[in-house]
Amino acid sequence: MGRLLTLAFAFLLTLGFFAPQSRAAAPQSPSSPTADQPAPRSFPLPKSPKVPDDARPVPGEALTGGQDAPRAGTATQQPxxxxxxxxxxxxxxxxxxxxxxxxxxxxxxxxxxxxxxxxxxxxxxxxxxxxxxxxxxxxxxxxxxxxxxxxxxxxxxxxxxxxxxxxxxxxxxxxxxxxxxxxxxxxxxxxxxxxxxxxxxxxxxxxxxxxxxxxxxxxxxxxxxxxxxxxxxxxxxxxxxxxxxxxxxxxxxxxxxxxxxxxxxxxxxxxxTEYPGFIAALQADPSFAAAMAGLVTRNSSGLTGGDLATSIGIQLGSLVSFPELKAQARPLVKDLINRYPLVGASGPLTMNLAWFAENKDKGNCSYYGICDLPTRLVPLVLTVDHTCSPSLRIRAQHMSATELADTCTSLADQDAFFHSVVKDDGPVAGDRNKRLEVVVFDSYYDYSLYAWSMYDIEVDNGGMYLEGDPTKADNQARFIAHEATWERPAFQIWNLNHEYTHYLDGRYDMAGDFDAGMTTPTIWWVEGIAEYVSYSYRDVRYDDAIAQAAKGTYKLSQLFDTTYDNADSTRIYNWGYLAVRYMLQSHPQDMAALLARYRAGDWAGARTLLTSTIGTRYDADFATWLTACGTGRCGTLQPPQAPLCTQPDTRQYDKDCRRDGVAATTGNYDYMFVYLPAGVRELTITSSGGTGNGDLYYNGSSWATTSSYLAKSTGTGNGETLTISNPPSGWVFFSLYAQQGFSGASVTTRY
Structure with a gap:
């Protein structure tokens, strides 16, 4: 239960991934991990290369060792x-x-x-x-x-x-x-x-x-x-x-x-601090550490997080790493942690000092008064608490009502998209992961400053999905993320759709817990489907993956062997996406058979299917597909068939439903209508199949005809599509006009 899986390319911080024993009795927030429970199984995400540089220190990276090189240059930046x-x-x-x-x-x-x-x-x-x-x-x-x-x-x-x-x-x-x-x-x-x-x-x-x-x-x-x-x-x-x-x-x-x-x-x-003589000199003169603390307290009015007083204060925290200096440094560090707020301008100072106390003076959180630090931080940092649905909750530093509503809608719609891709029959046996909490920090810096303490995770990444134990009825799955500040003024949560797919995949595709799914190489699917759904659902071209396709680096059979340990981020994410996309588009029956084994926990059977039944059989075709995809011609996944409409009036349609056997004689209409609730941003009407030629017309709040319409699609045959942006609420009307008598057509409405 306690293994925290990390990517081979990630920088490992020496964070205590298990809560210190002395924290076991601390009261816990409903939104923080329980103290006596090992860190949940996790999926780390890579940082965006667009993360802006920040001069402020990050816990775990700051002042844990000196430079190898003498300092070059002379210009010191000052306020x-x-x-x-x-x-x-x-x-x-x-x-x-x-x-x-x-x-x-x-x-x-x-x-x-x-x-x-x-x-x-x-x-x-x-x-x-x-x-x-x-x-x-x-x-x-x-x-x-x-x-x-x-x-x-x-x-x-x-x-x-x-x-x-x-x-x-x-x-x-x-x-x-x-x-x-x-x-x-x-x-x-x-x-x-x-x-x-x-x-x-x-x-x-x-x-x-x-x-x-x-x-x-x-x-x-x-x-x-x-x-x-x-x-x-x-x-x-x-x-x-x-x-x-x-x-x-x-x-x-x-x-x-x-x-x-x-x-x-x-x-x-x-x-x-790299030299024993320096440590000995500080041990002999306790007033040195006191001078470091005094500099901070005298200059605390100018704390900004990137200032000199913050830096010296954090260096004071590093002294608790040395047994010879711990006695003199501990009371000074304790005083600074408790003297200044955990958030705001002093946050970088106090949180870095707390990191040293937690990780370099383990088991003594009660001395520093920080055993309940995760519980205290949640209401201070995550000031927004919003429930999207009984199964989805958002905790955030700052999100507007519009941003919250849009995020809830995005995740709800992605849920439907995901099921249309994997074609599951519901949660895998024994999975009780019914609730997901999405935690959104304002920036990568805020994520790295606070998330390590609040959720006992590493933070040198682009976010973390904590699966927990899906067999427990009270399990809390959690995605910890941050805003993509480089996209502002547009609002975007970095890796949101990717990580939500991990939650859905774990619940509907992968039997048992995360460790169970790692008994054989499944990373090509686990990370590939997360990338595929994230990009396909958002209808975003995955340029990095397309560029990799043009290189033709890997055979499909090689990608089936991908693990976190034998691959870099390019193979895990870009090539995982390419392998999953190819298999879903080109070999859906094989994918159905594979997912059936994953859902049953038949990891050995799934492995045999990939390495023996499929083996190298598709390598040549995959190489051909990569060549086309490298030019942007990657093909499309057939859209899933919507369920049949259930209203007794055969003219009435509902959200995401279809009617088959639609017909009309030449010059006549098949009239139809659908009721739209307020707030629908897009209505899509499609017709397909059958014989003859039916043209599609839409007319909003009145019957649609060839002489009274707001939009039309009039190609040959019955393959017509209309997409209506921001349609009115209430009843809206559309029709198929028989340019040539048609029959056996299917009509689908989605919104």
């Missing part, structure tokens, strides 16, 4: 309201004359190298981050780096808090050197103890200079680069005192380059 510098100041803090800036200009040693470095401007130094391997090898050998480090040490003795002596360029040279040596270690050569000692002495001298602590724009320019150099040189543990001073210095009024200097501490802290 507009805190920026006190002009564009010119940011790009060139010192007013040096333009100088030549090529690798050959710096291919020097000793005093000549130092003079070259101090003669150019900061923009020149920044450009060296882009050197190739050859250029890097000319400029940044260990001896050259040590020479510049010694020059920085000497210049720091008289540092006056400005860049008049070009100390900023010396710092930047060292930063570039560490960066390019990481990129091109073989060409640049190893850096050893000699350089480490020289850089340490240089940083000691700079941070020991009294004016390096000036809270000014001028000092901040160089100070910010020097703080990043701490990390580039892997000296994070040595300079925790400098970092702590900067953390304690940030206030809401701090701006310009001093803000940048504090911002640079994020790199030192995040990457520092």
């Amino acid at each position: 507009a309201q805190q920026s006190a510098r002009s564009k010119a100041q940011r790009s060139a803090p010192n007013a040096l004359a333009a100088a030549s800036c090529t690798p050959d200009d710096f291919a020097k040693t000793g005093t000549a190298l130092v003079q070259q470095v101090t003669s150019v401007d900061v923009a020149c130094m920044n450009s060296l981050f882009n050197l190739d391997a050859t250029g890097s090898a000319k400029v940044f050998r260990e001896g050259q780096m040590a020479t510049v480090a010694d020059a920085l040490r000497a210049a720091s003795a008289t540092y006056d808090g400005t860049n008049n002596a070009s100390i900023g360029q010396l710092v930047l040279f060292l930063r570039v050197g560490y960066y390019v040596q990481w990129r091109f270690p073989d060409q640049v050569g190893a850096y050893g103890a000699a350089l480490a000692g020289a850089t340490r002495a240089a940083l000691d001298a700079f941070f020991g200079a009294p004016r390096s602590k000036d809270v000014t724009q001028a000092n901040g320019e160089t100070l910010s680069e020097a703080v990043i150099l701490i990390d580039s040189a892997h000296e994070n543990a040595r300079y925790t005192g400098v970092v702590k001073w900067l953390l304690n210095s940030l206030t809401p009024s701090t701006g310009g380059a001093m803000w940048n200097a504090v911002d640079s501490t994020r790199t030192v802290i995040e990457n520092g």
